[in-house]
Amino acid sequence: MPAPHRTSLHLADVAIADGFWSPRRETVRTRTIPHQEARLREGGQFEALLLEPRSHDGDDRERFPIFWESDVAKWIEAASNVLAHGDHPELDAALDKAIELLAGAQQEDGYLNSYFTAVKPGKRFTDLRDAHELYCAGHLIEAGVAHYEATGKTTLLGIVRRYADLIAVEFGPGGPCEGGYDGHQEIELALVKLHRATNEQRYLDLALLLTDNRGRAPFYFDAEAERRGDTGYFGGHWSPGGAYARTSRRDREYHQTHAPVREQTEAVGHAVRAMYQYSAMADLALELGDQGLHDACERLWDDLVTTKLYVTGGIGADPSIEGFGKPYDLPDHTGYAETCAAIGLVFWAHRMMVLTGEAKYVDVLERALYNGVLAGASADGTEYFYGNPLASDGTVERSDWFDCACCPPNLARLLTSLEQYVYVGDAEGLYVNLYVTGAARLTHGGKRITVTQESDYPWNGDITLRVTEAEAPLPMALRLRLPEWAAGATVQVNGAPAEYRTENGYAVVDRTWTEGDRVDLTLPMAPVLVRADPRVLAAHGKVAIQRGPIVHCVEEIDNAAPVPRLAVARGGELRTEHVDGQDTVIAEGLVDGPAADGLYSTEPPAAAPTAIRTVPYYAWANRGKGTMAVWIRETP
Amino acid sequence: MPAPHRTSLHLADVAIADGFWSPRRETVRTRTIPHQEARLREGGQFEALLLEPRSHDGDDRERFPIFWESDVAKWIEAASNVLAHGDHPELDAALDKAIELLAGAQQEDGYLNSYFTAVKPGKRFTDLRDAHELYCAGHLIEAGVAHYEATGKTTLLGIVRRYADLIAVEFGPGGPCEGGYDGHQEIELALVKLHRATNEQRYLDLALLLTDNRGRAPFYFDAEAERRGDTGYFGGHWSPGGAYARTSRRDREYHQTHAPVREQTEAVGHAVRAMYQYSAMADLALELGDQGLHDACERLWDDLVTTKLYVTGGIGADPSIEGFGKPYDLPDHTGYAETCAAIGLVFWAHRMMVLTGEAKYVDVLERALYNGVLAGASADGTEYFYGNPLASDGTVERSDWFDCACCPPNLARLLTSLEQYVYVGDAEGLYVNLYVTGAARLTHGGKRITVTQESDYPWNGDITLRVTEAEAPLPMALRLRLPEWAAGATVQVNGAPAEYRTENGYAVVDRTWTEGDRVDLTLPMAPVLVRADPRVLAAHGKVAIQRGPIVHCVEEIDNAAPVPRLAVARGGELRTEHVDGQDTVIAEGLVDGPAADGLYSTEPPAAAPTAIRTVPYYAWANRGKGTMAVWIRETP
Structure with missing residues (x-):
């Protein structure tokens, strides 16, 4: 049986001292x-x-x-x-x-x-x-x-x-x-x-x-x-008459029991159950070198990320089963996107990266972590979302607990074990998966090395890594993840443009390291408009605003009108300001004015220019109730 | 007590022999x-x-x-x-x-x-x-x-x-x-x-x-x-524990018992109850010359038509009470718009016209009648909608009966008594409220007169009225309703442009009539794009297509893709074809293509030109299930 060749660093070997x-x-x-x-x-x-x-x-x-x-x-x-x-x-x-x-x-x-x-x-x-x-x-x-x-x-x-x-x-x-x-x-x-x-x-x-x-x-x-x-x-409790029986295909899909796991091809059923199963499958594929489980994981992954993933990294759109809807069925107001499911996606994505060495899994992990997961808790850490819709009509707010209290402690255990998602080691060296200020201590080729990183991520894409401890000159591959959104990233070593190869989504700096070596990674972070596949009906004619890993949303409290009355101007400027410890993106847009002529008219409604202000999606619903949307209309 | 000075003609005095x-x-x-x-x-x-x-x-x-x-x-x-x-x-x-x-x-x-x-x-x-x-x-x-x-x-x-x-x-x-x-x-x-x-x-x-x-x-x-x-x-049947009590303001609004009827100012609560009450108020205002009831009716009317009326003439957007939501709260997929409520609106609107002599009430009557009411039954007259949403995700279809079977017979009694809505008489003469081929026989100033009308309405705006019987030369005002959508209407008498005054939305042709006189009314009927007040969130950035009194919708079966993927081109041509006994409007538009680059992308989705085909809203859901929408996105 092959030994697993990639592993997370141990919690105690990673330090986090990060502004975010x-x-x-x-x-x-x-x-x-x-x-x-x-x-x-x-x-x-x-x-x-x-x-x-x-x-x-x-x-x-x-x-x-x-x-x-x-x-x-x-x-x-x-x-x-x-x-x-x-x-x-x-x-x-x-x-x-x-x-x-x-x-x-x-x-x-x-x-x-x-x-x-x-x-x-x-x-x-x-x-x-x-x-x-x-x-x-x-x-x-x-x-x-x-x-x-x-x-x-x-x-x-x-x-x-x-x-x-x-x-x-x-x-x-x-x-x-x-x-x-x-x-x-x-x-x-x-x-x-x-x-x-x-x-x-x-x-x-x-x-x-x-x-x-x-x-x-x-x-x-x-x-x-x-x-x-x-x-x-649940037969007794949920349908008192006792008529409850789980025998349909949909019922079996709910628990992912519709087929042997190696034969499963689509992410279906209860999303948390699915994530925990797929995580175990990835673990077992790694531990046992089991190609059947490995292949099943990749198939399920492709299905999920190409048809069932919210732009926030949330998953499980159907509230009736706390689980996956049909492909592209990603409603905004009524979407479920349970906090625990996004956390489960972090678990699975991390294991997929460990299994394959591919950065694309961490791209999804990061999307879920900074957006769909973090939104699950209030800024003060004591109120929670069970479901995380991408739009609100002004009635949605967090609760301080749930009878079925799975999400709050799940969030706590994830954030307190964030270390394991930052670095992964293997025989060739170190993968830097997340940009989190702190340090990693590892033993490579029998020699100890400590690598620190420092940045204002996710607000700034300038990341500096330093070798602060290295037992004798030490050959090692340092793999820096190049996020999917960071086209044009640059790497410098000791102040000079570095030779590096790109492999599986990582910039690989393969050299002999000595104490004091410094690597500077620059990730371009201009805000962008993101559009969904047209089969996502809730996002039709709409855009989401993203800067770096942070998906933004528009809240009524920051804007001139309830959110549905706003529209982002196509081709307009997007500007970022950093306010109160987080980004806001200001987009040129229009606000629909009052109707010229009664409830219905053949005249287009008057629209006035407005600056549309966003906040990070994770930060929404911390300032009272109001309309909110991730997907915003786009005008000509 | 003043005698009512306007009345519908008796059913037996009106003939209908109309193509529609x-x-x-x-x-x-x-x-x-x-x-x-x-x-x-x-x-x-x-x-x-x-x-x-x-x-x-x-x-x-x-x-x-x-x-x-x-x-x-x-x-x-x-x-x-x-x-x-x-x-x-x-x-x-x-x-x-x-x-x-x-x-x-x-x-x-x-x-x-x-x-x-x-x-x-x-x-x-x-x-x-x-x-x-x-x-x-x-x-x-x-x-x-x-x-x-x-x-x-x-x-x-x-x-x-x-x-x-x-x-x-x-x-x-x-x-x-x-x-x-x-x-x-x-x-x-x-x-x-x-x-x-x-x-x-x-x-x-x-x-x-x-x-x-x-x-x-x-x-x-x-x-x-x-x-x-x-x-x-209902306390016993709807909440078996017996905890049911109706004491809140909302509960009282449900039955319109929140205030004496003369003090009511907003259309609230169960929509059918409201329509029947307002109808009685208008009747009593007319019969008794009661200005308090008259004023209350006008206030309630203004509230309804400026804030709570679907473009189809449906009313009562909130399924939880089968009644009115908040102002501008007119959701499309989840809106209720009970068939009986639209029928009730016809009843009330007609009485308001009789009370006031104003055509604006008939404009709303006509909107409800040709759209929200007619949609309540299938083409073959044996299946019914209780609620009439303005959009379908493909799951909505008519039923052949209901436990609470109020709508089907209500529709039957309305259609069989359509005569009373076509003509209204008063001391000065005859109002022609609806354009329906047939005849009206009345006695005016003690003399008998028969007026026929002929048209292909609602498909064609050329309407011919003829005096086919008149006891001696007979002075009488003939009032022809000029629908709100018919800007530029023309009237000819005996083949020559006619002198007429416009009063309360009617073209008044006041002359002495003899047998053989002919009046030609031409109502322009180009299809138009209708837009809603921006406070109607479901219609944001969208348009409805209307031709004459007919509000159209787009059904998947006639188009290149599920309806949400279609968008009408702003400024594009609208063309009408008459097919299988009804209009279809063909609009220049775009259909969003498949995504270029995964589920999310910074590239706008490819869009291809397409011809968007409509059918009258009343005719939807007669050809199997599929997506449908009245409000369609509009592109630059």
Whole structure:
């Protein structure tokens, strides 16, 4: 089995001290994580682990706790990531307490799920389609690995290993769940992480088994329903009459169980489930050199990015399934684009880059990260979007929590682990995927080297990298990503235009490095008008404004009229100002005036010149409610 | 009390033999009315009048029969209208049988409602807000008047008079319902008709009483709910928990009970309820010379036509209340525009013209009639739209019936009584409001005169009127409506340009007429691009195509691509062809091609010239499903 030849740097080997990201990460540490901890306490998630869930009104006791370990686990993962970069004794102690609760809830045989222990004993692993047990297990495993890697403690890692070992038996040959797999993918990618953290082959085997079981005939969810004799968790809760049955192609696509994963060709169904599955497939393709999984990933990727990707990097346009619509079906007002789905796209895109070494995946990662993902939280880090529409009629605003609270902690764990997306190492050297001020420390050819980078990215495309530490002259390829939007980028080494080759979307500077070497990368960052394929009906006759990686939007509060009355002038000037720590692009445009002649007229409405002001899409809905749009009409 | 000085001609005094309307009316006679009769038989509406309603599944027995007399009544009214113009013995007999059923269902004291007789005895007139009793009574009264006027028979008229007399007692001073009024307006305008048919003042008094009770404090619907002690019919059926209470401003606006009717200033709430109320207000203003009601009507009219009227004449944009949205809130895909509401607008507009003598009301009547109303039925007259959106994503189609089947028979009774909208007479002569081939016979100054008109309207604006009968030379003003869209209209009398004055939107030809006189009116009918006030967000940067009174739409089946990919070229030529009995306008335009460069690009999409073909809006959705739009993008 070939060793994976590219890997993210370890969290502790990357430093981030970035004007854009560091304040956001600090907000996550000081506000989001404590806010979320308080919510887990109020909501009962911690208390549930005592296995005596407090009673709620009516049947809430049954309805809510089903995903609760995942909420706790994502919070632990985010908090652990924070500990990887600094001493925070109180947070460390809070984690220890939460892990004690988990330890107390773990059963003798390793099983760990409060709902099926306290509320439905004897029913474990009988409703894989709906009950999210393996999903919760996956998040616990990710939390255990993150906690171990950040603190060196094996308290949680030991718990999740025991649980994973139980699952391997239950789902293994002759086990009661042989042939089964999860209704919400997650554990597969978690098991790959557990394998990497422990070097235990059996976790990789289990990840592959669960992945390859998926979508095979006979259909496991039918078989388990027959054995169980009831309609399943969501059957009971979502259609009280019990008429609920998931048997159509659309239903199977929802969980990506319509075909074996290697035969899947189109991104369909629930978007987060899809992203987690595809991420695991990319991981397994890398770890196992599995070309079948690799090819399936590339097919699914091409389908997604050519037909189902919002310009913000959001995915999953159809609210009715929290998932993919038809190709080019990307409505703006009613589009879903769940925050968790954009986060899942970051996960998958990163793994695709690690698998292939191609920058095009990071282009999409960056699009999602700076736009569709970041918009998920308010500027102060305590209010959230579940869905992220590309236009608002003035009624849309963030909420401070959700009954199904998947997005807030997902955002927290992503931002606190941003390090892993900045650099990737391989046998030839270092890939710089994202432009984030800070440093990377690595060992190359047995020698230590530290590379720093500095910039005002994403507001400025001038990026300086320096070799601040290098053990003896050190030959190494430094790969700098050339973003798709940065035509005309230039590279200088030590002040002189550099020789470099372009490979897979990277400028490759292959030389022998010594301390003090400096590389200057310049990415042109003029604002541009972006247009969508005409099959995207919501963007017809409209443009989006983008500068560098930042997709902008127009909010009513900055403009002369409600947003639908504005139009960008084709060929007009676009000018950038940096205000209050972020760009605004000012576009020449027109604002439709009042009608000349009643409600309907054969005269075109009067239009007056106006300056249209944008803000970054991620920053919208922080100043009260008003109309907003990413896609703006374009006039002659 | 001043006598009304303008009146519609009697149905029997108008003949219609029109290329456009006669086939449609014949379809109503030969297909729609029998189809509807069959549906009333299958649905149980007739059977319910035996007062032993057949049992349905579950609580359907309680749920469905509540509007049933109105379905029967509207069918009787439509069928009676047919009898006004020809002998149809079978239909005559069918009506007699239906009327016998009604006679059998009428109680000793005149009460006539199967639901409250068979299902809820003892509860009559206790739930005026929800139970539609007076609404059904109103439709029975309209049917009784129509049947009497068409056949001379008083069988149904006698029934409804006895019922109206009972209502007058119940709602009169000291009666159990003193201060009450209907939750769905309808009886008020019906009572005016009954007054006109019988010349009984008490029916007019009752209409005024019910109208002026509305919206007065204390709030009658609260008082009756307290007396009744339950949540009311829809409270019970629509919110089973019984939590339903209608107390907000929005709830009161739904029934137009938020203020006394004379103080109402904006068209709000359920659109059909509003139209029926405003129609009664206009009737009463005319009959009573009541300036307060007249002024209120004009205020409400101005609000509606300047802020809440679709270009098709549809009204009531908000599906959640089947009613008016906020000003300029006229969405295309999701707009409601119920067929019955457009029909109600025809009723009101006609009464406003009769009240004021102004053609501007007929302009709106014509817009609704030829577009928003006609679209409500399929070309073959057996399938119907309840809502009439101005755009379709390809999923919208007509249905063959509805549980709440108000629209199909409403359409039938309108088309079969079209005569009354064509001509209006007054002391000075004759108004020609609509251009419909046929004849009007009237007595003017004690002398008989017959005027015929002939045209290919709405396809051609050349209209010829002839005096084919005139008792001696006869001085009379002939008023020809000059439609708002017909700038540059010309009038000739006996082949020579005529002297005429323009008054209230009419060309007034005031002369002494003799047999053989001929008037030629020419209305320019070049197709035009119509634009909406910029506050109509759904029409931004878009145009509608109109020729004469016909608003066109673009259907996918006639064009090179799904409709949203088409754009009309500004300044391009519009050409009309007459194909298969209707106009198509061919506009120069562009069709967006496939994207040059992936899903998003900084290059404008390739666009190819295309001829955009329209059909009249009323004719859409007769050739399978596909995208459709009235508002089409306009390019530079």
